[in-house]
Amino acid sequence: MDIALIGNPNTGKTSLFNNLTGSYEYVGNWSGVTVEKKVGLFKNNQEKLIDLPGIYSLNPLSKDEGVVTQYLLSEHVDKMINIIDASQLERNLHLSIQLLEYGQPVIIGLNMMDVALNRGIQIEPENLSAQLGIPVAPVIARTGKGCDYLADLVTEKLPPEPRENFVYYGKVIEEAIVNFSRLLEGKTGRSRWLALQLFEGNKYVEKYVQGYINAETLKSFIQSVEDKVRRDCGKSLEQLVFQKRKEKIDRIIADAAIKRNQMKIPLSEKIDAIVTNKFAGMPIFLFLMYFMFMLTFDWLGLPLSDLLEGFITVTLAGAIETVLQAAGASEFIQSLILDGIVAGVGGVLVFVPQIFILFFFISLLEDSGYMARVALVMDRLMEFVGLNGKAFIPMMIGFGCNVPGIMAARTIETPKERLLTILLTPLMSCSARLPIYALFVGAFFVHHKAFIVLSLYVLGIVVALILAKIFSSTILKGESSLFVIELPPYRLPQFQALWRSTWDKGKGFIKKAGTFIFAGSVFIWLLSYAGPSGLNVDLDDSYLAAVGGVFAPMFEPIGFNSWQAGASLITGFLAKEAIISTMNIIYFVPDEASLQGLLASHFTPLAAYSFMVFILLYIPCLATVATIYKETGSKKWTTFSIGYALFIAYLLALIIYQGGKLLGFS
Incomplete structure (x- = not known):
């Protein structure tokens, strides 16, 4: 059985991989530390765990991120572990929804609960599980807490397959998905996921679909959907997909997360004021x-x-x-x-x-x-x-x-x-x-x-x-590209x-x-x-x-x-x-x-x-x-x-x- 480990950069994905498999891979604190997929065996059995590069979306911007999309298109995966940073729940859930739409069983590893609490955010794992319709296991990847429970959940139980129509995207897009499914009928599966990735402009998926649909036909189809969305909603196709997902995420967070007032400035911000200062840095x-x-x-x-x-x-x-x-x-x-x-x-x-x-x-x-x-x-x-x-x-x-x-x-x-x-x-x-x-x-x-x-x-x-x-x-x-990097919280390294x-x-x-x-x-x-x-x-x-x-x-x-x-x-x-x-x-x-x-x-x-x-x-x-x-x-x-x-x-x-x-x- 092949199990894929997927998550945003800096969510503790590689640390979780080490705890679940007992093998060590390079650990760092920036996007791109894992540049190729890595394979290990679960400690409690011989099932394979594939550690994929950290990504924010299945619509890749770099060659590194493209490894994940290419893997989902061309390789077989039985289950997926989606590791989430509890302190950055809204951003992380954008990837989670895309994985749910892929259609294979997903288990959430909810990491960094302590960091979330320090930032005044309390997550209720049971409520999050109910909202997503899939199992959620709280873990602390750096120390290994909760990892055994997650391993048992992944390898011993068969989690339910997620609903492919987890998000309703509006009449125009939903009708376009149905029409796209007819074009692919009998040729390949996962038509809903493929359609949504196409609507987001995923070039890897576009190349894959061109193996089943004529390039001109595909281009004409996407353009017609784009025109309808702009006419009816005043937005681009990609913007509408993002908006509908964000609305769903907001409802999930409203039910699963409780925000309290944060009375003090986090220590990381105090240190950053010095070490990233334009004069002192x-x-x-x-x-x-x-x-x-x-x-x-x-x-x-x-x-x-x-x-x-x-x-x-x-x-x-x-x-x-x-x-x-x-x-x-x-x-x-x-x-x-x-x-x-x-x-x-x-x-x-x-x-x-x-x-x-x-x-x-x-x-x-x-x-x-x-x-x-x-x-x-x-x-x-x-x-x-x-x-x-x-x-x-x-x-x-x-x-x-x-x-x-x-x-x-x-x-x-x-x-x-x-x-x-x-x-x-x-x-x-x-x-x-x-x-x-x-x-x-x-x-x-x-x-x-x-x-x-x-x-x-x-x-x-x-x-x-x-x-x-x-x-x-x-x-x-x-x-030139714009520079966007996530600053992880400071951590006391383990010897x-x-x-x-x-x-x-x-x-x-x-x-x-x-x-x-x-x-x-x-x-x-x-x-x-x-x-x-x-x-x-x-x-x-x-x-x-x-x-x-x-x-x-x-x-x-x-x-x-x-x-x-x-x-x-x-x-x-x-x-x-x-x-x-x-x-x-x-x-x-x-x-x-x-x-x-x-x-x-x-x-x-x-x-x-x-x-x-x-x-x-x-x-x-x-x-x-x-x-x-x-x-x-x-x-x-x-x-x-x-x-x-x-x-x-x-x-x-x-x-x-x-x-x-x-x-x-x-």
């Missing part, structure tokens, strides 16, 4: 970012990374060397394992504590409700460059990884803004770049680590905004949810180190071990040096004219973490020195900063390029994303390095 955001980087690179992350580095490079490497010598392993095998695998993979893994601290802090901001406020704060600036605040959400997700950030652009309504967001999200500094920053700031900027890293993150945002303005004014002209979210983000880093970086380290070591003259050659005579040397002269104007830097940047296209593993392999690190110490002989502080800027902006990694192609379906735009990023990276690094030299920086 941006400084507060930057301060939180700076605090996050101080935790990551200085106060907490650095000592933990130092402990892990000592364990890997001394304890673990020493133990492995002892075992290999005892086993009589050849010099080749010892060098491969110690100088290739341990140095390459270990050099990346030492930054795991810093990665997890960063992800924990980001998860904290997400789960508390603050991230939606960041989008609101950024909206004024984003609008100036041709986007809106919603586009900043994929960019923020891109701080973790550019791939899900690009996929999150599906939530953006207009094609122009969606494409623009996809092209610019790779400029956001993802976690894969973090080990490189940690290595270089620890070597060259010991007293200003957090500030230097913050400057790189801000630089990525600034460059993205400038390019957005240029692109939207030239190659991507088009109509279990925070840890799960942190682990979900961070496990990909560990997995990549254990698979891709492992294989890459072996390959890089082989290139450094072999050369035209044979095996076990000097590094400067290796194949890796030959490859890096081809590109080295091009990097001289931006501060790093060495084959080692050139070779590292090449491997960075496969994965940015591979830059660290490559450096650990190709820079000879004797027992008494560290990689950070040896970098000082190859880079100056100015060249180091130029190198980090280049890493920030130059070509996206292979996985990101593949995602850009998948989301755009265009080789042209994929190639453009690589080309413009490489050009901008080189230009800015050139300006920083040459400008710094002119100003006397070394």
